[in-house]
Amino acid sequence: MAVMKFLCDTKRCIECNGCVTACKNENDSALEWGIQRRRVVTINDGEPGEASLSVACMHCTDAPCQAVCPANCFYKTEDGLTLHNKDTCIGCGYCLYACPFGAPQFPKKGAFGSRGKMDKCTFCAGGPEETHSDAERQKYGSNRLAEGKLPMCAELCATKSLLAGDADIVSSIYRDRIVARGNPNAIWGYTPKTGA
């Protein structure tokens, strides 16, 4: 089976936050103010060497969140995605501590006890509820994968920096770019003879 992955091309990421709002837009029903499943981080901001990178759940093969979750609410899909069941989630926050990417988000904090049900990127693949049911939309957001589409963040990326899809295809696209960049005269695809 395919293994789904994200890959962010730092040479192209411009921190426009399109991926962030694309996610908000697509998963609107499941998200509320303060929950952003994706974020863009700029390292060396304002200095030479500045680079931006969009990050969300990376759907790790050996997911630390799954390993640490006391409620065992995570599961792997056939596509290699790490999804979770909000009905089982107890809001303990362990996954937040464990995740190297800071992907898990909690709607509540402040008072005492639970943080509410954890929310994170689903790779636009919904959740354990029936596909395209109201319950799925309310809890997990959209299920684009079931419609044969890829995650909204990558599909709407302004500069095609954020890639999503089958790991092999994604890395071959990225490899091609690296090769092309290695050669200053390399041209991608067809170049029309416009003008004199």
Next chain:
Amino acid sequence: MRLTRKTDQAETAKKPALGLNRRQFLQSAGLATGGIAAASMLGAGMMRKAEAKEVPHNAPTEIKRTICSHCSVGCGIYAEVQNGVWTGQEPAFDHPFNAGGHCAKGAALREHGHGEKRLKYPMKLEGGKWKKISWDQAIEEVGGKALDIRKESGPDSVFFMGSAKFSNEQAYMYRKFAAMWGTNNVDHSARICHSTTVAGVANTWGYGAQTNSFNDIRNAKAMMFIGSNPCEAHPVAMQHILEGKERGAKIIVVDPRFTRTAAKSDEYVHIRPGTDIPYIYGLLWHIFENKWEDQSFIDQRVYGMERIREEAAKWNPAEVENVAGVPKEQMYRVAKMLAETKPGTVVWCMGGTQHHVGNANTRAYCILQLALGNMGVAGGGTNIFRGHDNVQGATDFGLLFDTLPGYYGLKTGSWKHWCNVWDLDYEWVKNRFDQEEHLGQVPMNSTGIPCSRWHDGVLEDKSKIAQKDNIRMAFFWGQSVNTETRGREVREALDKMDTVVVVDPFPTMAGVMHNRKDGVYLLPASTQFETYGSVSASNRSLQWRTQVIEPLFESKPDHVIMYKLAKKWGIEKEFCKHIKVNGDEPLIEDMTREFNKGMWTIGYTGQSPERLKMHQENWGTFDINSLEAPGGPAKGETYGLPWPCWGTPEMKHPGSQILYRTGREVKNGGGNFRARYGVEHNGNNILAEGSYPKGSEIKDGYPEFTADMLKQLGWWDDLTPEEKKHAEGKNWKTDISGGIQRVAIKHGCMPYGNAKARCIVWNFPDDIPLHREPLYTPRRDLVSKYPTYEDRMVARLPTLYKTIQDQDFAKDFPIALTSGRLVEFEGGGEETRSNPWLAELQQEMFIEISPGDAADRGLRDGDDVWVHSPEGAKIKVQAMVTPRVINGECFMPYHFAGVFEGESLEKNYPEGTVPYVIGESANTVLTYGYDVVTQMQETKSSLCQITKA
């Protein structure tokens, strides 16, 4: 580069690893786990209740093609509508501009269909309270008030602030609306955006617009961004820019601030704010010194380069380093890079235009490209990125204080041309105006009051302004007043006027920043997704938008509101003489057809609604590299028929992607520099020499085409008898049959003539670009050498220059202040700050301050600070300590509003309309300073002081 869509798997529903469908399991187990979770006090309430308006997933879906309404890149969108609700937004991978890509704003576009914080119905401020009123009452009262003022003070006492968010049709109608009211006091945000570009560039070579296209940047070998930060302001343009870079182009970013775009550059050049002209002359110094200029291009197509050579000689590397702060070695390196990697393009935005010498800045950039011979070729040109989605169109349609649609100007001949198009009696239109002269100016033929200074039109002593009375009433129609500098005066002016009318989807700053108790009307306008029409992207392409949803709440599309007011004023018959009206809604396609009949100057004549809709339906047939359709119904045409699209629609001109391109036939979008200023200057020939578009029958320069010229050339009989009737005594701009254009193009000639570009613009105060220190300069030592202008009258208003520069503010206000955009917000920000998906990303108004300046003031990142203006205003914002800016310079974004000098205006908003994020407006502390030609406000070089709050 398209993503490969996954098609083979993922059709099946994802199941938990247990292999058991959760729902089935729960049914069989007979235990709803939610029960226990809900029983616990903490577990409940995590899941949102289903909203009534939520539409089932399987409801039938309609797909509408529309265009993003934020910036001028013009990204295409597939909007999915179910049961009349905008339920989805899909990437338009086949759209030739964005290939599905969007920035934060575009990706959040669907929120327009929610509009939670929108103005929901007409409202009126009465005794300090907002009161809901009916549309009829609103039109009656607003229209009546205007008529009263007209009677007492004349038509010029009503100011028509227009919008760059209008569709082309609405922009055209709004200009017509103001004309029929009888005033030139109509303007919009282009005044404070690219007015200096339009003036400077058009006066250099003919048209004041982006010469190439976003897509064409892929072909550039060098790109210089000066005062432009596309990563934040035009993010999708970066798709093409980075593609160009990956093909080997060099990127140079010139900016006082290390922007996101600078991070992608090969060479980042820091210049002191307000020193663009020294920087450009510094490059030219090296270019001339090393004979890197394209001499044959200059000889054939450029007038006055010798004067530039003389001026550039003064800007030796040492002087440039002193004034602009660029090291000598870097100047040489950049000049060499530009000279050796061609074609190269120059891109500028507000960083170049928003100066009191803005027009000269833009001319300097053009001159650089002329010296390098980079004009009229793919990968070259001046790619001037416009701001709003239709600021190009609104400019073209003359939502400006100094021109009619199509840059016809305000002369009697221009008025007669448009009266001819409108099929109205010129005398009737003339009589709508104030017939008296004021300070020697005739209102109908004199430039009005600019958008940047409407408040001066309210507050200035009326004996000093060239119209009958002060402005007493203003329509703020789709433009927020926090985009104007000198916030205190703006507030004072709002308080002083008789009536304030805001026509907008949101209350905007004009509706809330005043201290009034009465006399404010808020009329809810619809967004562009609640109507349809065409929109012009920055690259001059026109795109058709389909209506996505019905107008939300009680809002109405702008042209409906105009028609209702026209009816109240009794001018609706003339207003829509040849436009069909359904109820109160004039037919949009008829407006398009009407402007097709009049916009000959810039070739807005070939883009009929039918052709535009055909392009809309065939996005995917246009190639992203060339923007041309290799086949399909639009075969051979350029996407969106970028103007000039000559002649009538029937002529099927393909549009001109690249202006002044001699390498192509005129009929295929080729061209040359425009002959706009006669045939000679001081005895020198200013027509082109030996340069002409491919296939031209006249193999040299020639003036613009007139009926007489056709006769002299012996081409008169190429006109049809019908065309001859219209063409007699007219020229290429005023012949409404399009015959003169058709015949000229048939012979391979450019209707507007073939001339040289001008380095000397003798009709401007500075005929060549001259450096003048900003009015508020931190370099007092340079003031005597590079002084500003004497105070003078510009258009209808007295304008200060020397009086301000003579005062030394630098000691108490030592930090140079610039402003700019954030990627998440747009313009005055009311719309984007009311969009929760965007607002969440930028919740605090801030000022970027260098670590050094922060340390001197004991400031830490995140501290509250006061920013003090030399004119007395101050704002309270958050400090962002960042190396993006250097010591002695600071930066603020300009999208915030809703807080004024530390005081929250939240209480002034009608209930439920306070944006998610409010903050101080940068323009509250930005200072006096206006371009000497266009009245552009100087927001990119001012002074301030920062203290801990």
Next chain:
Amino acid sequence: MLLKSLRGLFALLVLPFVLTMGLGLSTSALAVDDQTSQQMANSSEVDLWHAVKAGDSGYTTKKGVESGVLINVSAIEATEIKNQYLTPAMGLAVLGVFGAFIVFYFVNGPSKLSKGYSGKMVLRWSKADLWIHWVLAISCLGLILTGINIMLGKHILEPYVGEGMWAGLISASKFIHDYVGPVFIISWILCVVKWMPLQTFKMYDLKWFLVVGGYINFGPFKGKHPDSGFANAGEKMWFWTLTLFGLFISVSGMMLVLPGLDLPREASFAALLIHAISAIIIIAFTIVHIWMATVLSEGGMECMKSGYCDENWAVQHHNLWYDEIKANDTLEYKD
């Protein structure tokens, strides 16, 4: 800077515990993920990735703690520690100690009162003491049971109860654990404050250890009754363990249950590990304590039922205390 120092703190806090438990600290940092490391390897900007991997913080529009940190690898090690060592250690603490005691009990048999019951009951605990003990005991047991479910439940319980039941159980465990925690903390504070004066170590406590408290019924230890005061050395050890690890578990527990503190991930995970280690120790001691009181030591349980102990029991197990109250005439019999 703050993060760096916290990471140091984390190491300082965790290392001693791990070492005391006789477990080595895993030094090999896990690769974050195959795909990600491939991405990193492909990048020419080695420095950038070094910075990212080192957990450097950047600019982001996302609000919240540490949102500027792209990758925080420390959590990988901590997860490793938790799953590889602490989870089995918890299993060992529960089953091992329990099992060891059963074995011990069968080999050794209970510790009988050598003179049998006297029938005269001596006041040992006041009513307040009893309350404190039982509130502490019950809350502690509640925490232990729910805590064991939180730590081990997904391994030992979930496979047998079905998904729906499990969701309910784990959610209830978390809820009970959160709300019983404060009860435990209050009763623990009272216990520590009130009983501390009785729990100071004396020289004779050393001797008590040498004969293993006299509970062993064979070999050279048989029939020994070492000296002991109000609390014997074993009880003192239990008290101090509970005091120390009760402190750790309370503080770390509060760190975990108050999301509003906005702690960095390192601190939270350190708290989680400290919480688990403390729990393992407390659970091990609790099991011993319960065994001693209920099964092993005849007459021991009676003390916490009524507050009175049999006079013979007092003489046998707490001779010095008995002598003392007798001498200063504070001995009180039950009516």
